[in-house]
Amino acid sequence: MQTAPDIRAAQSAPLLDVQGMSISFATAGGRLEATRNITFAVAPGERIGVVGESGCGKTITGLSLLRLLPEDVAHISGRLDFMGVDLATCSEAALRDIRGKRIGMIFQEPMSALDPVFTVGDQIAEGLLAHGRMSRAEARERALEALRSVGIAAPEKRFHAYPHQLSGGMRQRVMIAGAMICNPQLLIADEPTTALDVTVQAQILELLRDLSDRAHMALLFITHDLGVVAETCTRMLTMYAGEIVEDAGVDAALEHPLHPYTSGLLRALPRLSERRSALPSIPGRVPVLGQMPEGCRFRQRCPFAIDGCERPQPLQDAGAGRRVRCWRFRDLDLPGVAA
Amino acid sequence: MTDARTPTLSVRELRVEFPATERGATVKAVDGVSFDILKGETFGLIGESGSGKTTIGRAVVHLVEPTAGTILHDGVDPATLSSRDFRAARRAWQIVFQDPNAALNPRSTILTSVMEPLAILGVGSAAERRLAAMRALARVGLPEEIGARYPHQLSGGQKQRVVIARTLTLKPELIVCDEVVAALDMSIRGDVLNLFAELQRELGLTYLFITHDLSVVSHISDRIAVAYLGRLVELGPADAVTERAIHPYTRALLSAEPAPLPSHMRTGKRILLEGEIPSPIDPPSGCHFRTRCGHAVDLCAQRAPDWREIVQGHWAACHFAEQFSGEEKAADEKAGATLMGG
Numbered sequence: 029m030q031t032a033p034d035i036r037a038a039q040s041a042p043l044l045d046v047q048g049m050s051i052s053f054a055t056a057g058g059r060l061e062a063t064r065n066i067t068f069a070v071a072p073g074e075r076i077g078v079v080g081e082s083g084c085g086k087t088i089t090g091l092s093l094l095r096l097l098p099e100d101v102a103h104i105s106g107r108l109d110f111m112g113v114d115l116a117t118c119s120e121a122a123l124r125d126i127r128g129k130r131i132g133m134i135f136q137e138p139m140s141a142l143d144p145v146f147t148v149g150d151q152i153a154e155g156l157l158a159h160g161r162m163s164r165a166e167a168r169e170r171a172l173e174a175l176r177s178v179g180i181a182a183p184e185k186r187f188h189a190y191p192h193q194l195s196g197g198m199r200q201r202v203m204i205a206g207a208m209i210c211n212p213q214l215l216i217a218d219e220p221t222t223a224l225d226v227t228v229q230a231q232i233l234e235l236l237r238d239l240s241d242r243a244h245m246a247l248l249f250i251t252h253d254l255g256v257v258a259e260t261c262t263r264m265l266t267m268y269a270g271e272i273v274e275d276a277g278v279d280a281a282l283e284h285p286l287h288p289y290t291s292g293l294l295r296a297l298p299r300l301s302e303r304r305s306a307l308p309s310i311p312g313r314v315p316v317l318g319q320m321p322e323g324c325r326f327r328q329r330c331p332f333a334i335d336g337c338e339r340p341q342p343l344q345d346a347g348a349g350r351r352v353r354c355w356r357f358r359d360l361d362l363p364g365v366a367a
Numbered sequence: 368m369t370d371a372r373t374p375t376l377s378v379r380e381l382r383v384e385f386p387a388t389e390r391g392a393t394v395k396a397v398d399g400v401s402f403d404i405l406k407g408e409t410f411g412l413i414g415e416s417g418s419g420k421t422t423i424g425r426a427v428v429h430l431v432e433p434t435a436g437t438i439l440h441d442g443v444d445p446a447t448l449s450s451r452d453f454r455a456a457r458r459a460w461q462i463v464f465q466d467p468n469a470a471l472n473p474r475s476t477i478l479t480s481v482m483e484p485l486a487i488l489g490v491g492s493a494a495e496r497r498l499a500a501m502r503a504l505a506r507v508g509l510p511e512e513i514g515a516r517y518p519h520q521l522s523g524g525q526k527q528r529v530v531i532a533r534t535l536t537l538k539p540e541l542i543v544c545d546e547v548v549a550a551l552d553m554s555i556r557g558d559v560l561n562l563f564a565e566l567q568r569e570l571g572l573t574y575l576f577i578t579h580d581l582s583v584v585s586h587i588s589d590r591i592a593v594a595y596l597g598r599l600v601e602l603g604p605a606d607a608v609t610e611r612a613i614h615p616y617t618r619a620l621l622s623a624e625p626a627p628l629p630s631h632m633r634t635g636k637r638i639l640l641e642g643e644i645p646s647p648i649d650p651p652s653g654c655h656f657r658t659r660c661g662h663a664v665d666l667c668a669q670r671a672p673d674w675r676e677i678v679q680g681h682w683a684a685c686h687f688a689e690q691f692s693g694e695e696k697a698a699d700e701k702a703g704a705t706l707m708g709g
Contacts, residue, residue: 081552081553082552195643196416197643225415225416225579225643225644226415226579226620226623226624227415227619227620227623227640227643229623230622230623230625230637230639230640231639231641233625252552253625254553254627255624255625255626255627256625257627258628258629258630259626259633278629278630279629279630282627282628282629292554293553293554294627296553296554296556297553297627298557298560298582298583298585298586298587299582306557306561306564307557307558307560307561307586308557309554309555309556309557309558310554310555313522313555365628365629366628
């Protein structure tokens with residue numbers, strides 16, 4: 029188990045430094061802002077979980093980092109500094125050098141990310157051939173090694189298999205092998221275990237932790253599952269309605285959340301130890317794009333909302349390397365999981 | 368079972384086989400499963416993909432036909448009923464699925480969808496059906512004006528409530544809940560689980576609650592059964608199964624559940640299973656779990672373990688169940704406290 033990272037030290041030399049990223053979409057009814065003023069940094073080797081309900085902007089944030097949104101409708105503003113390159117404004121050529129090579133990405137459903145008409149070996153080697161100058165034989169060797177490193181038995185045999193011949197867990201391993209083959213410094217993982225069985229999920233989480241430790245690879249882990257974050261990450265960003273509302277070390281966030289939304293998510297979790305009691309829930313739903321309330325976007329669902337919450341809420345420093353978007357955080361003593 | 372009540376549902380030696388795409392092969396989706404569900408009980412059925420849990424649920428409400436075995440509802444085998452009596456009896460057992468989007472017609476208003484089962488059965492007049500549907504919507508906590516809306520105007524949680532309301536119009540006794548909260552956001556999962564609990568208290572409903580999610584099943588269930596590759600491996604009171612699991616598979620499953628706890632509160636003892644669930648076309652000989660079990664010996668390949676009661680009300684199918692159960696008890700006594708699940 030890793031100890032809590034020193035977040036301030038991490039911020040002095042970040043791998044990825046996102047400053048004020050807003051993403052908006054052109055629609056028939058005008059521009060809709062999907063995320064607003066997203067600011068965070070990822071240190072080398074750091075594992076960050078991004079949590080929140082559906083519609084909070086987690087996936088959009090991940091996709092924007094690699095400019096994978098359709099550029100004719102999606103507009104990214106702000107700075108996305110990755111090792112000195114601004115991912116928001118750099119040329120396609122510069123981006124191609126980063127995508128897949130320095131920043132890898134894996135998704136929830138490996139079946140739709142893998143091409144059904146190519147063997148898995150060819151698809152893994154493709155990344156190498158696209159980025160590095162090497163022979164096919166060399167690429168094949170490296171692909172076999174990658175398959176082996178993600179725990180695929182008999183990689184020589186699997187190399188020639190088509191995606192449909194593999195199980196879900198095996199496909200996700202292939203995806204990870206493909207994402208890892210160029211030794212990226214950052215892996216963006218968007219719900220990579222959500223479609224998997226729990227015993228297979230445990231294997232994949234172990235694998236991701238292990239690969240991140242061994243290669244000192246940073247991980248941006250997008251998930252709705254707070255258990256997965258607790259077991260995999262050291263820091264947690266809570267997103268709500270397109271904004272970061274809390275940024276804290278995982279243990280701190282779980283035990284003493286500072287934002288009512290984080291606390292609400294934690295309390296809504298059924299626990300093995302508490303049987304058949306009524307589960308607390310968060311009333312209402314995430315506001316839809318274009319209908320964001322003024323000030324705190326959570327206030328309509330927040331049990332602690334008072335006069336003043338309609339004022340703009342900055343993401344403020346809460347000490348100990350934490351940030352929170354709630355002006356009342358000092359007055360509230362919010363329950364976490366242990367409560 | 369020690370309870371004297373007549374089981375609402377009694378499943379004996381249930382087998383369900385499907386033809387596989389490979390020539391002549393069969394998928395043994397359910398391979399000899401027996402259990403009883405008592406009136407008013409929530410019976411949790413947990414398993415991973417390929418465990419047969421969904422097929423068991425469908426067989427219980429007669430959406431798939433058993434290859435062998437019996438399913439008795441209040442002591443009656445519906446297979447022996449005339450088609451007319453069968454239709455009447457079937458109202459009493461209903462099923463709710465994971466995805467409410469697939470269960471609601473996008474072109475029908477909510478009220479029309481909720482009234483539809485009664486219309487099909489020809490119950491009451493149109494006005495009475497409308498009233499029954501409106502009552503059911505109110506019963507699941509939805510405002511009246513929702514009846515005039517279409518599914519796309521509702522949130523996932525609201526749609527699942529609509530599906531539950533539609534089921535309630537039939538006044539069911541047993542509801543099979545197949546992954547009913549899996550597609551919902553965690554913030555509203557609790558709401559829907561609370562609703563199920565509330566309906567049970569007020570209407571005396573019986574649930575077969577099928578899920579892959581341990582925290583959900585342990586939260587809502589009175590008893591839990593664990594399925595693996597078409598068979599039950601363990602069955603017992605919810606707290607016994609989550610805190611004193613006997614079967615090595617149940618233990619691995621419990622330890623694989625990611626715990627949303629700070630590092631100092633996690634027990635850390637993880638049993639990492641190797642590989643994945645084998646194909647139900649060609650399951651391993653003997654104990655189905657032996658290929659992934661850390662305790663497997665020759666005997667496990669030669670003979671399937673008997674399904675037997677190890678501690679009162681706590682059943683398991685493992686050659687070493689008595690030994691594992693004893694170890695757990697000894698460990699408990701040594702620790703001087705009950706172990707926390709998770």
